[in-house]
Structure formats: C-alpha cells, structure tokens
Amino acid sequence: MATNTGPGTLRPGGRTARVREAVLRAAGDALAEHGFTGLDLGDIARRADVGRTTVYRRWGTVTAVVADLLTDMAEQSLPRTETGSLLGDLRANARLVQRTLVDPRQGALFKAVIAAATSDPDTRRSLARFYRARLDEWSPCVTQAIERGELPADTDPAEVIRAVSAPLYYRLLATDEPLDASVADRAAEAAAAAARAGAYVRPAEAKPE
Amino acid sequence: MATNTGPGTLRPGGRTARVREAVLRAAGDALAEHGFTGLDLGDIARRADVGRTTVYRRWGTVTAVVADLLTDMAEQSLPRTETGSLLGDLRANARLVQRTLVDPRQGALFKAVIAAATSDPDTRRSLARFYRARLDEWSPCVTQAIERGELPADTDPAEVIRAVSAPLYYRLLATDEPLDASVADRAAEAAAAAARAGAYVRPAEAKPE
Numbered sequence: 001m002a003t004n005t006g007p008g009t010l011r012p013g014g015r016t017a018r019v020r021e022a023v024l025r026a027a028g029d030a031l032a033e034h035g036f037t038g039l040d041l042g043d044i045a046r047r048a049d050v051g052r053t054t055v056y057r058r059w060g061t062v063t064a065v066v067a068d069l070l071t072d073m074a075e076q077s078l079p080r081t082e083t084g085s086l087l088g089d090l091r092a093n094a095r096l097v098q099r100t101l102v103d104p105r106q107g108a109l110f111k112a113v114i115a116a117a118t119s120d121p122d123t124r125r126s127l128a129r130f131y132r133a134r135l136d137e138w139s140p141c142v143t144q145a146i147e148r149g150e151l152p153a154d155t156d157p158a159e160v161i162r163a164v165s166a167p168l169y170y171r172l173l174a175t176d177e178p179l180d181a182s183v184a185d186r187a188a189e190a191a192a193a194a195a196r197a198g199a200y201v202r203p204a205e206a207k208p209e
Numbered sequence: 210m211a212t213n214t215g216p217g218t219l220r221p222g223g224r225t226a227r228v229r230e231a232v233l234r235a236a237g238d239a240l241a242e243h244g245f246t247g248l249d250l251g252d253i254a255r256r257a258d259v260g261r262t263t264v265y266r267r268w269g270t271v272t273a274v275v276a277d278l279l280t281d282m283a284e285q286s287l288p289r290t291e292t293g294s295l296l297g298d299l300r301a302n303a304r305l306v307q308r309t310l311v312d313p314r315q316g317a318l319f320k321a322v323i324a325a326a327t328s329d330p331d332t333r334r335s336l337a338r339f340y341r342a343r344l345d346e347w348s349p350c351v352t353q354a355i356e357r358g359e360l361p362a363d364t365d366p367a368e369v370i371r372a373v374s375a376p377l378y379y380r381l382l383a384t385d386e387p388l389d390a391s392v393a394d395r396a397a398e399a400a401a402a403a404a405r406a407g408a409y410v411r412p413a414e415a416k417p418e
Contacts, residue, residue, distance in 0.1 A: 035328050037246060114382055115324035119244050128385040135384075162384065163376060163399060169383055170375035173323055175344075176337040182412065190372060193406035194399035203391065 022048040023055060024072050027065045032108035036066070036116035036123075066113060067126035074133035080141060086150045086195070089141035090188035094164045098184035101172050114173065135161050142195070152198050159200040163191035231257040232264060233281050236274045241317035245275070245325035245332070275322060276335035283342035289350060295359045295404070298350035299397035303373045307393035310381050323382065344370050351404070361407050368409040372400035 026047035030039055039062040045055040059065045081092035100106045117124040135158045142157035151160075167187045171177045194200065235256035239248055248271040254264040268274045290301035309315045326333040344367045351366035360369075376396045380386045403409065 111327040115327040117385070118320040118324040118382070124385050127383065131384040159395070162379060165383070166375040166379035167372060169379050170371060173327070173382055174336065174374070174378055175340040175371065176326070176333050186368070186408065190399075190403035190408035193408045194402040197402035197406065199395065199399035199402045 019048075019050050019054060019058075020068070020072075022050055023059070023065065024069045026050075027062075027069050028105070028109050031066070031069075031112040032105045035112045036062075036120075039066070041065070063120060063122045066116065066123055070113065070126045070130040074130045077134060077137065080138045082141070082144075086141065086145035086148075087188060087192045089138075089145075090160070090164050090192050091185055093138050093141070093161065094168070094184035094188040094191075095181060097165050097168050098179060098181060101168055102179055107172070111172070145195075151195050152201050154202050155195055155198075156200050156202045160191055160195045163194060163200070164188055228257075228259050228263060228267075229277070229281075231259055232268070232274065233278045235259075236271075236278050237314070237318055240275070240278075240321040241314045244321040245271075245329075248275070250274070272329060272331045275325065275332055279322065279335045279339040283339045286343060286346065289347045291350070291353075295350065295354035295357075296397060296401045298347075298354075299369070299373050299401050300394055302347050302350070302370065303377070303393035303397040304390060306374050306377050307388060307390060310377055311388055316381070320381070354404075360404050361410050363411050364404055364407075364409050365411045369400055369404045372403060372409070373397055 023044060026044045027039070029047060030044055041055050041059070041062060042052055044062075044065060045052045048055070055065075059068065078096060081089060081096075083089050083092060101110060113123065113127055117127045138161045139157035142151065142155060142160045145151045146153055146155055146157075164187050167190070168179060168184065171179050171183065232253060235253045236248070238256060239253055250264050250268070250271060251261055253271075253274060254261040257264070264274075268277065287305060290298060290305075292298050292301060310319060322332065322336055326336045347370045348366035351360065351364060351369045354360045355362055355364055355366075373396050376399070377388060377393065380388050380392065
C-alpha cells in the first residue's frame with residue numbers, strides 16, 4: 001500500500017523512492033515533450049507505469065509534481081567544481097549551465113518550467129528555490145576567491161554567480177541567439193572582470209544617493 | 210472597406226492606422242491579463258471595437274497579431290539616452306529596461322510573450338527581432354565610448370548592451386528576486402566594468418584554444 005509519507009521521509013532505494021524516481025522522470029519527459037500546459041497526472045502515471053491512485057494521492061496536482069521535480073533536480077545537480085582560481089571556477093559553472101540549457105531534454109524542461117512560472121506562483125516559488133540551491137552550491141567559489149585576495153572583501157557571492165548564468169538564460173529565453181561554449185566562457189570572464197572591479201560589492205546600508 | 214495592405218503601407222493617422230493601433234492595444238491588454246494561451250482573435254476584435262472580419266482578414270492568427278505588436282513596440286520604443294559617458298548611458302538603458310519589466314502591464318506582457326516564445330517558433334523569431342532592434346538602438350552608446358577612448362577598440366557593442374539587460378531578465382524569469390533601480394544600476398556598472406576590462410572584445414577569427 002502507498003503510504004502518505006512525504007518526500008522527506010523516503011527510504012533511499014525503497015519502493016517509495018522507486019515510485020518517486022519513475023514519476024519524476026516521466027514528468028520531466030512529458031514537460032520536455034509538450035510543455036507545462038500539456039501535463040496531466042494520468043499521463044504521468046501511465047508513462048511511469050505507476051498506479052493513478054498512487055500519483056493522485058501522493059502529489060495531487062501537476063504543480064506539486066513539478067515542484068518535487070525541481071527539488072529533486074536541485075538535490076541531484078552536480079557539486080561545484082574547484083579549480084583553484086575564480087575564473088576557472090566560474091568557467092566551470094558557466095559551461096555546466098550552458099550544457100544544461102542546450103541539452104535537448106534539459107533545455108526543453110527548463111523552458112517549460114520557466115514558461116509555467118510566468119503565470120503560476122507555486123511553480124515560480126519552486127523554481128526560485130531551485131536557483132537558490134544552485135547559488136548556495138556555487139557561492140563558496142567566490143568566498144574562496146575573496147580569501148585568496150582575488151576579489152574585494154565585501155563582494156556579494158550570489159551576485160557573481162547570478163552574473164554568470166544571466167547572459168545564458170537571456171539568450172535562451174529572450175534573444176534566441178547562439179548559446180555555445182564561447183558564450184559561456186565570455187559570461188564567466190565578464191563576471192570575473194566585473195567582480196574584480198568591485199561591481200558586486202555589497203552596497204553599504206542606507207547609502208546616500 | 211478594409212484593404213489587404215500590410216502594415217508597411219499604412220498611412221499614419223488614417224483609418225487603417227487607427228484600426229491597427231486599437232487592435233494592438235487590445236492584444237497587449239489581453240496578453241497582460243491572461244497570457245498568450247488565452248488570446249483569441251474574436252476577443253481582441255471585441256476589445257478593440259473592430260469588426261472580427263477585419264481582424265481575421267488583416268492578421269489571420271493570434272501569432273501574427275503578437276508579431277505585429279512586437280514590431281510596433283520596437284518602433285514606438287524610446288530612443289536611447291545620450292549622457293556623454295558609457296556608465297551614464299548604460300545606466301539609462303538599465304533603468305529603462307527595469308521600469309518596463311516592473312510596470313504591471315508591460316511586465317506581464319513581456320512575460321506572456323517570452324512564455325509563448327518558449328514553445329512557438331514564430332513568436333520566438335518576432336521576439337528576437339524586437340531585441341535586435343533595441344540592441345541596434347543602444348549599440349551606438351558603446352561605439353561612442355570606444356571613440357572617446359573609454360573602451361578597447363574591438364569591443365562588441367551588442368554584447369555590452371545584452372550584458373545590461375541579462376541580469377534583469379534573469380531575475381524576472383528565473384530567480385524571481387527583487388528588480389529595483391539598484392539592481393539596474395548594478396547591472397550597468399558590471400557591464401561597464403567588464404567592458405573596460407576587455408571582456409566583450411570580439412574574439413579573433415579561428416583563435417587557437
């Protein structure tokens with residue numbers, strides 16, 4: 001029997017974990033194939049070869065499945081690379097984001113979730129949590145660069161990491177321009193240069209205009 | 210009688226121009242209110258107080274209306290500001306983009322069109338044309354900065370302008386973080402700093418790795 005335990009109480013490798021894995025993979029496939037508006041719990045259950053009742057009882061809505069998928073993606077994402085230099089670390093981050101966005105399945109999945117987030121507040125919050133987790137994972141490469149004396153002491157780590165991803169997402173979503181490895185390298189170089197110049201130093205509190 | 214002339218042959222101020230203006234305003238309102246998937250030519254005609262036949266004959270599809278709306282938005286957009294310094298110009302650009310994205314109607318409209326572009330190739334092309342027009346409008350502020358000796362001679366102007374917008378769109382669409390004037394100013398400062406450091410210099414042809 002399916003139990004009513006949430007994702008936080010999974011036994012790794014148990015039946016509950018296997019059901020979740022199958023459902024999230026099926027949801028990702030469906031999202032990549034026909035977007036958020038085409039998502040349907042019955043279709044997800046069929047693709048996952050899991051009983052409809054289990055899916056309805058455990059997740060209830062497609063929005064909840066997408067939220068759980070984003071939680072899982074954040075948990076499964078690769079740990080950051082440590083190269084010993086700020087530019088090396090940011091380039092590794094940029095290349096990872098770029099490869100994800102140009103991957104046919106992953107890229108389509110992100111586009112679908114971002115499109116859904118423009119009109120669905122729950123998905124917007126789930127997506128923001130995903131990016132928060134990725135920012136937290138990569139921010140230490142900026143902290144370490146500060147410790148090595150590469151960057152001003154009061155540099156905001158998250159701002160530097162955001163600056164690496166932003167040009168890649170802008171091309172993907174807005175300008176529809178090429179998104180190759182050279183674009184990733186340039187994003188990393190620009191973020192590093194701006195950070196060195198102090199552009200991401202935290203503003204002083206109540207700074208006069 | 211409505212004629213079959215395209216938007217390129219409008220007499221400014223004539224009936225054809227007034228019909229187009231009313232239809233595009235109605236389409237923008239509808240997009241901002243309930244997104245692209247809720248768009249309907251009959252609803253647009255009703256909102257615009259224009260005959261359905263005219264709207265169907267002249268545009269034919271909601272995708273064509275959105276394409277024409279983006280063309281009109283590119284034409285109606287404010288001309289660039291000239292402040293005499295790169296940082297001043299980029300800050301003016303960043304503030305203009307930021308104000309647009311936080312404006313309730315305009316921000317909702319952009320989100321709706323970007324969401325539609327993730328799954329509709331025609332809308333993706335129309336949106337890309339809109340950004341191309343904005344890049345062309347603002348690129349001379351970089352060219353002038355090169356002429357003033359503020360930037361390396363082979364800086365790619367469009368890359369600098371993209372770098373100003375990218376962090377703003379990234380917050381709007383991905384991370385759902387605050388998007389206030391200080392974020393705009395920081396985007397301008399980071400783009401200027403990275404440009405000064407040579408991060409947007411055009412790569413040499415066939416550059417060896």
